[in-house]
Amino acid sequence: MPEAYNRRSALQHFGLKAAAAQSPADARVFIGEAAHRAIVNVRGNPGDPAFLQAVKAVTGADLPVKPNTTSQAGEFRLLWLGPTEYWVTAPAGSEEKLAAELRQAFTGQHAAVIDVSESRTIITLSGPDAREVLARGCSLDLHPRVFGPGQCAQTGLAKANVLIDQRDATSYDIYVLKSFSDYLWQWFGLVHRDFTAAIRAD
Amino acid sequence: MLLISCPYCGPRDEHEFSYGHEAHIARPTLEQQQTMSDAEWADYLFMRKNPKGVHFERWVHSRGCRQWFNVARHTVTHEIIKVYPMGEPAPNLEQK
Numbered sequence: 001m002p003e004a005y006n007r008r009s010a011l012q013h014f015g016l017k018a019a020a021a022q023s024p025a026d027a028r029v030f031i032g033e034a035a036h037r038a039i040v041n042v043r044g045n046p047g048d049p050a051f052l053q054a055v056k057a058v059t060g061a062d063l064p065v066k067p068n069t070t071s072q073a074g075e076f077r078l079l080w081l082g083p084t085e086y087w088v089t090a091p092a093g094s095e096e097k098l099a100a101e102l103r104q105a106f107t108g109q110h111a112a113v114i115d116v117s118e119s120r121t122i123i124t125l126s127g128p129d130a131r132e133v134l135a136r137g138c139s140l141d142l143h144p145r146v147f148g149p150g151q152c153a154q155t156g157l158a159k160a161n162v163l164i165d166q167r168d169a170t171s172y173d174i175y176v177l178k179s180f181s182d183y184l185w186q187w188f189g190l191v192h193r194d195f196t197a198a199i200r201a202d
Numbered sequence: 203m204l205l206i207s208c209p210y211c212g213p214r215d216e217h218e219f220s221y222g223h224e225a226h227i228a229r230p231t232l233e234q235q236q237t238m239s240d241a242e243w244a245d246y247l248f249m250r251k252n253p254k255g256v257h258f259e260r261w262v263h264s265r266g267c268r269q270w271f272n273v274a275r276h277t278v279t280h281e282i283i284k285v286y287p288m289g290e291p292a293p294n295l296e297q298k
């Protein structure tokens with residue numbers, strides 16, 4: 001992890017705080033950045049009870065073994081990426097400790113732990129029109145009968161590779177590679193012209 | 203556009219996948235390699251079926267769960283007849 005004083009968020013240059021102050025009060029979709037969230041990639045065998053136990057011991061959460069689902073315990077949020085691959089996410093700054101604890105818990109197991117926090121940022125999208133906005137650039141069926149809270153999906157959004165994590169009925173976390181985040185933010189800016197959109201700086 | 207059913211993620215847009223060409227081509231064993239002719243090597247490396255009809259091929263869900271799997275696809279209608287795991291033999295399908 002870089003020194004804290006060197007740490008810039010991927011979207012910092014857009015000046016989200018200043019933009020948020022000018023946002024309309026009647027907005028129906030809110031966009032922001034959840035910067036620097038700790039993301040630790042975990043590989044292991046979900047058929048091995050010891051592996052499941054180790055994850056639970058560190059995070060308190062059950063590993064989401066069902067494809068394209070998430071689980072949550074306290075500040076830890078776990079996401080399914082593949083049949084043997086997961087992300088454990090946690091508040092900014094905790095990545096080193098989290099990775100070390102997971103590595104320790106997997107001692108003797110056929111498992112891998114890699115801190116990938118620096119690879120991505122999270123664009124947060126919420127509000128009654130959030131789903132409509134996402135649907136403009138994404139081929140997934142986001143209708144509540146198919147996709148809802150507790151589900152995640154890796155897919156393409158406006159041709160950028162993303163992971164969409166639905167947090168509740170109207171909010172989504174969009175994990176995107178930092179190198180694509182400027183492009184994706186600007187794409188949202190274009191789509192938002194058709195909506196009443198506001199920037200959220202928190 | 204094809205709608206391909208990933209065995210893990212369910213139906214997804216073709217653009218989430220990458221094509222892995224013809225399935226069920228076994229690499230010659232070390233023993234076979236000792237006695238193979240150049241023509242046999244060339245056959246293994248380059249010659250593919252290219253049928254007008256059902257084709258058994260590999261796909262990977264590269265933008266999703268990154269898993270490989272096999273697909274039986276009709277090369278004229280693009281109908282996806284069957285999705286089945288890697289390592290499983292080609293299904294017996296009536297040629298359409």
Ligand SMILES: [Zn+2]
Binds near residue numbers: 209210212267268
């Ligand atoms: Zn998949």
